[in-house]
Amino acid sequence: MRRIGEAEHIVIIGGGISGLSSAFYLQREAERQGKPLRLTIVDGANSLGGKINTLQRDGFVIERGPDSFLSRKLPTIELAMDLGMEDELTAQNQSGKTAFIMKEGKLHPMPKGLVLGIPTDIEAFMASGLVSEEGKHRALKDLEMPGEAPEGDESLGGFLSRRLGQEIVQHVTEPLLAGIYAGNLSKLSIQATFPQFAEAERQHGSLIRGTQHQQQNKGKGAQPAWPEGLSEELKGSAFLSFKKGLSSLVDALDKALAGAERRLGETVTALVKKDRKDEKSEEARYEIVLASGERIAADGVIITTQGFNAASLLEPHVNAAALHAVDYVTVANVVMAFDKATFGIDFAGSGFLVPRSEGLRITACTWTSTKWLHTSPDDKVLLRCYVGRSGDEEAAKLPDDELKQAVLEDIEKSMGITAKPIFTEITRLPRSMPQYPVGHLGNIAGLRESMAKELPGVYVTGAAFGGVGLPDCIRQGKEAAFSALSAL
Numbered sequence: 405m406r407r408i409g410e411a412e413h414i415v416i417i418g419g420g421i422s423g424l425s426s427a428f429y430l431q432r433e434a435e436r437q438g439k440p441l442r443l444t445i446v447d448g449a450n451s452l453g454g455k456i457n458t459l460q461r462d463g464f465v466i467e468r469g470p471d472s473f474l475s476r477k478l479p480t481i482e483l484a485m486d487l488g489m490e491d492e493l494t495a496q497n498q499s500g501k502t503a504f505i506m507k508e509g510k511l512h513p514m515p516k517g518l519v520l521g522i523p524t525d526i527e528a529f530m531a532s533g534l535v536s537e538e539g540k541h542r543a544l545k546d547l548e549m550p551g552e553a554p555e556g557d558e559s560l561g562g563f564l565s566r567r568l569g570q571e572i573v574q575h576v577t578e579p580l581l582a583g584i585y586a587g588n589l590s591k592l593s594i595q596a597t598f599p600q601f602a603e604a605e606r607q608h609g610s611l612i613r614g615t616q617h618q619q620q621n622k623g624k625g626a627q628p629a630w631p632e633g634l635s636e637e638l639k640g641s642a643f644l645s646f647k648k649g650l651s652s653l654v655d656a657l658d659k660a661l662a663g664a665e666r667r668l669g670e671t672v673t674a675l676v677k678k679d680r681k682d683e684k685s686e687e688a689r690y691e692i693v694l695a696s697g698e699r700i701a702a703d704g705v706i707i708t709t710q711g712f713n714a715a716s717l718l719e720p721h722v723n724a725a726a727l728h729a730v731d732y733v734t735v736a737n738v739v740m741a742f743d744k745a746t747f748g749i750d751f752a753g754s755g756f757l758v759p760r761s762e763g764l765r766i767t768a769c770t771w772t773s774t775k776w777l778h779t780s781p782d783d784k785v786l787l788r789c790y791v792g793r794s795g796d797e798e799a800a801k802l803p804d805d806e807l808k809q810a811v812l813e814d815i816e817k818s819m820g821i822t823a824k825p826i827f828t829e830i831t832r833l834p835r836s837m838p839q840y841p842v843g844h845l846g847n848i849a850g851l852r853e854s855m856a857k858e859l860p861g862v863y864v865t866g867a868a869f870g871g872v873g874l875p876d877c878i879r880q881g882k883e884a885a886f887s888a889l890s891a892l
Contacts, residue, residue, distance in 0.1 A: 410440070411440035411441050411442045412439075412440070412441060412442070412703040412704070412892050413441075413442040413443075413444065413688065413701065413702050413703050413704075414430060414441065414442070414443055414444075414702065414703065414704040414705070414706065414888055414892075415444045415445075415446060415690075415692050415700055415702040415704075415705050415706075416430075416443065416444070416445045416446070416705075416706045416708065417446050417447075417672050417692070417705065417706070417707045417708060417709055417717070418445075418446075418447060418454070418707065418708035418709040418866065419445050419446075419447030419449065419451075419452040419453070419454065419666075419668065420447075420452075420453065420454020420455060420456070420708060420866070420877070421453070421454060421455075421456060421653075421654070421874055421877045421878060421881070422454075422708040422865055422866035422867070422877040422878070422880060422881040422884075423445060423447070423454075423706070423708040423866075423881065424445075424452060424453075424654065424657040424658075424661070424881070425479075425483065425657075425877065425878045425880075425881030425882055425885070426706045426708060426865065426881040426882070426884050426885045426888075427443050427445055427657075427661050427664055427885075428483070428486075428487075428657055428660055428661060428885075429881070429882045429885035429886065430443060430885040430888060430889055431443060431660075431661060431663070431664065432486070433885065433886065433889055434889060437889075439889070439892070441889075441892075442665070443661070443663070443664035443665065444664065444665040444666075444667060444700060444702075445661070445664055445665070445666050445667070445668075446667040446668075446670050446672055446692065446694070446700075447666075447667070447668050447669075447670070448669065448670065448671040448672075449668065449669070450668050450669045451668065452654055452657075452658055452666075452668070453651060453654040454469075455469035455470060455833065455836060456469050456470060456650045456651055456653070456654050456874075457469045457651065457831070458648070458649030458650055458651035458652070459649075459829060460648075460649070461827075461829075462741070462781075462826075462827075463780070463781040463784070464741055464779060464780055464781070464784070464786055465648065465649045465776075465778055465779045465780075466649075466739050466779070466786070466829055467645075467649060467650060467737075467739075467788070468737060468739075468829065468831035469650070469737075469831070469833070470650060470873075470874060471645065471650070471770070471772070471776075471788065472496075472643040472644060472645045472650075472776075473643065473644060473645070473873055473874040473875055474642065474643060474873060474875060475628075475638065475639070475641055475642060475643060475644045476628050476642070477628075477873065477875030477876065477879075478628055478629070478630075478631070478875065479874075479875040479876075479878040479879040479882065480644070480653075480874050480875045480878055481493070481630075481631060481634065481638075481644070482631060483653070483878050484646075484653065484656075485631050485633075487653075487656040487657065487660060488656075489646075489652065489653070489656050490631075490633065490634070492646045492647050492648065492652055493638055493644055493645075493646060493647075494644065494645055494646060494647045494776070494778055495637050495638050495640070495641030495644060496641045496642065496643055496644075496754070496775055496776065497774060497775055497776065497777050499752070499774075500751070500752075500753060500754050500771065500774040500775045500776075501642075501753070501754055501775075502514070502752060502753035502754065503753060503754050503755060503756065503757070504753060504755070504756035504757070505534055505575065505576060505579055505580075505756060505757045505758075505759070506756055506757070506758050506759065506762050506764075506818060507533070507534055507575055507759070507762075508762075509762070509817065509818070511756050511818065511819075512532065512533050512534045513753070514534075514576075515528040515529050515531065515532040515534070516528040517529070517619075518576070519615050519618075519619060520577075520580060520581060520598065520615075521564075521572075521576045521577030521580040521581055522568075522577070522601075522611060522612060522615045523543065523572075523612060524612065524615050524616045524619055526544065526612075529543075534575050534576055535571055535572050535575055535576065536571060538571070539569060539571030539572055539575075540572075542568070542569035542571065542572075543568040543569055543571075543572045543612075544612070545569070546567045546568055546610050546611050546612050546613075547610050547612055547613060549567070549609075549610070550609060551605045551606065551608075551609035551610065552566065552605075553602055553605045553606045556595075556843075556846075557593050557594065557595045557596075557842045557843050557844075557845070557846070558594055558602075558842060559589065559590050559591060559592060559593070559594065559842050560581065560589045560590075560592040560593065560594045560597055560598060560601075561573065561578070561588070561589030561590035561591075561592070562590065563594050563601060563602065563605075564577050564589065564601075564611075567605065567610075567611040568611065573589065574759060574760075574761060575759055575761070577589075578759060578760070579757035579758060579759045579760075579767070579768070580757060581597070581598065582793060582794070583757055583767060583768055583790075583793075584597075584872070584873075585597065585733075585794075585837055585838075585839065585840075585872065586733045586735050586767070586790075586792060586793040586794060586837040587733065587793070587794045587837070587839050588793075588794040588795055588839070591794070591839060591841060591842070592839060592840055592841075592842075593840045593841055593842045593843065593844045593845070595844070595845050596840035596844040596845050596870070597840060600615075600618065601614075601615075604617070604618065645776060645778075647778050648778075650874075667694070667700075670694050670695070670696070671694065671695040672692055672693065672694060672695075672717065673693050673694065673695050674692075674693035674717065674720070675690060675691075675692060675693075675705065675707075675717045675718070675720075675721070675859075675862070676690060676691040676692075676693060676699070677689065677690055677721060677858075677859065678690060678691060688701035688702055688703050689702070689703055689704075689860070689861055690702045690703075690704075690705055690861070690862065692705065703861065703892060704861040704862070704863075704888045704891060704892060705861065705862045705863070706862075706863045706864075706865065706884050706885070706888055707862070707863070707864045707865075707866075708864075708865055708866040708881065708884075709866070710732065710835065710836075710838070710866075710867075710868060711727040711728075711730040711732070711838060711868030711869075712727065712728070712730075712732065712835070714727055714864050714866075714868065715727035715728055718851075718855070718859070718862075718864070721855075721858050721859050722851065722854040722855055722858050722859065723851070723854060724851065725847070726844075726847035726848050726850060726851040727851070727864075727868065729841050729844070729847060730838050730839060730840065730841065730844070730868050731794075731838075731839040731841075732835035732836065732837060732838055732839065733792065733793060733794050733797060733835070733836070733837040733839060734792055734797045734800050734801065734832070734833065734834045734835055734836065734837075735790065735791065735792035735793070735797075735800050735832075735833050735836060735837055736790075736791045736792055736799075736800040736801075736807065736830060736831065736832045736833065737788060737789070737790060737791075737830070737831045737833070738766075738788070738789045738790075738791060738807060738808065738811045738828065738829075738830050739772070739786065739787070739788045739789075739828065739829040739830075739831075740786070740787045740788075740789070740811070740812075740815075740825040740827075740828050740829075741780070741784055741785070741786050741825055741826045741827050741828075742784065742785040742786075742787070742823050742824075742825055742826060743783065743784060743785075743823070743826060744782075744783050744784055744785050745783070746823045746824075747785050747821070747823050748821075748822075748823065749819060749820070749821060751771040751774040752774075753771060753774070754770065754771060754774065754775040755768065755769050755770040755771045755772075755775065756768065756769055756818070758818070760793075760796070764814045764817065764818065765791055765799040765810045765811065765813075765814055766789045766790060766791055766810075766811055766814045766815070766818075767790045767791065767792070767793050768789070768790045769787060769788070769789045769790070769815065769818070769819075770787070770788040770789075770790075771787065772786040772787060772788045773785050773786040773787075784826070787815065789811045789814070789815065791807065791810075791811065794839060800832065801832075804830050807830060808828050808830065812825075837872070838867055838868045838872060845870075848869055848870075851864070852864070860891065861888070861891050861892075863884045863887055863888055864884075865880040865881060865883070865884040866880060866881075
């Protein structure tokens with residue numbers, strides 16, 4: 405039984421960026437409102453950060469998980485400023501921005517004006533070698549076709565094929581967009597991934613024309629409301645990171661949350677709803693059951709784990725089909741360091757994407773030391789290759805020696821690199837990339853409606869719900885924090 409006036413207790417399940425953001429904004433807002441609050445973060449891992457994992461080795465800054473974040477989505481920048489670490493933000497190398505796509509074994513630069521795979525500079529698109537003349541003319545039919553946006557949701561692949569044709573989808577938009585989710589475009593929800601595409605068709609009758617309009621508006625000042633004091637260099641970079649790696653964000657959150665209890669290396673096995681005779685009772689509403697059998701009383705709960713783990717905690721109380729419908733893809737990152745003297749190649753860009761049709765094991769390669777100057781000593785080169793995507797996960801599961809050899813073969817085929825790496829770091833991320841099915845947003849809205857009735861004070865958030873990037877996870881964590889605090 406809790407005494408009147410005693411701090412209420414919120415348990416956050418999951419110590420990744422969603423959970424840490426929830427905890428940080430809960431703590432900050434509770435202090436602002438003068439509400440006494442206890443926080444406990446529970447995670448099965450022995451350290452905080454989830455997929456964020458920076459390795460400092462021999463002068464290299466190596467990201468084992470995500471390596472950057474979109475600058476135009478502001479929550480990460482805002483969190484950095486809230487933590488007082490805005491001076492640690494770093495922009496892409498200006499000379500390392502050009503990206504390439506492989507076609508028939510050759511790397512072609514993405515044409516000027518390509519926005520998420522959508523051509524907006526028609527002249528540059530027509531001059532590109534990525535798509536045949538027939539494929540280009542089919543894509544441009546989008547400008548003449550009537551808008552046919554259906555009511556509700558549809559697959560991202562179905563939409564793009566309908567508007568632009570199959571060839572540009574296969575060679576341009578699929579490697580670009582599927583690379584973000586490691587997904588199959590024919591199964592991904594457009595409303596949960598790129599709703600601006602459907603909006604462009606609805607408003608302008610054409611995906612290309614609508615995307616051109618969106619870009620023109622950006623040029624007329626419809627820019628993000630940049631936080632005050634952010635440098636022009638940072639504003640001008642599409643992607644940002646931190647000088648000492650993304651783990652510095654986790655470290656800053658860890659320090660800011662010094663007063664929160666941590667239960668690391670502890671697995672949550674059940675969420676128990678207490679049978680309270682009186683809703684005005686001071687007794688805690690819930691108990692969190694750990695694998696050890698210990699029970700933690702909680703007045704509120706925020707679940708930020710992967711969808712399938714969240715489902716196991718929720719389904720005794722509500723229908724969790726919306727979470728079971730979210731598949732997960734296994735991927736791996738293979739980072740290789742080289743001596744520049746033996747490398748024999750100078751990169752003029754950020755990296756390249758590999759369509760499925762090319763038959764390589766790697767799905768993309770980032771020229772990390774060119775894109776991010778802080779990641780490597782001047783006399784070294786750092787490459788990061790991605791392996792695994794929906795329908796093609798076996799390569800990501802190969803033994804280390806076989807996976808390393810497969811990547812070496814692919815970078816020789818794609819770039820002619822025969823140099824031997826100084827070292828190789830392999831990171832496997834099993835079931836890490838959520839795949840939002842058609843109807844996902846409606847499914848999740850229904851789940852949350854059921855939870856509001858059956859589990860008041862319990863919230864679910866994170867990559868399985870409304871976006872996989874760091875800004876999306878931070879935004880969702882912040883929203884869950886405000887919801888949980890207002891419900892106490």
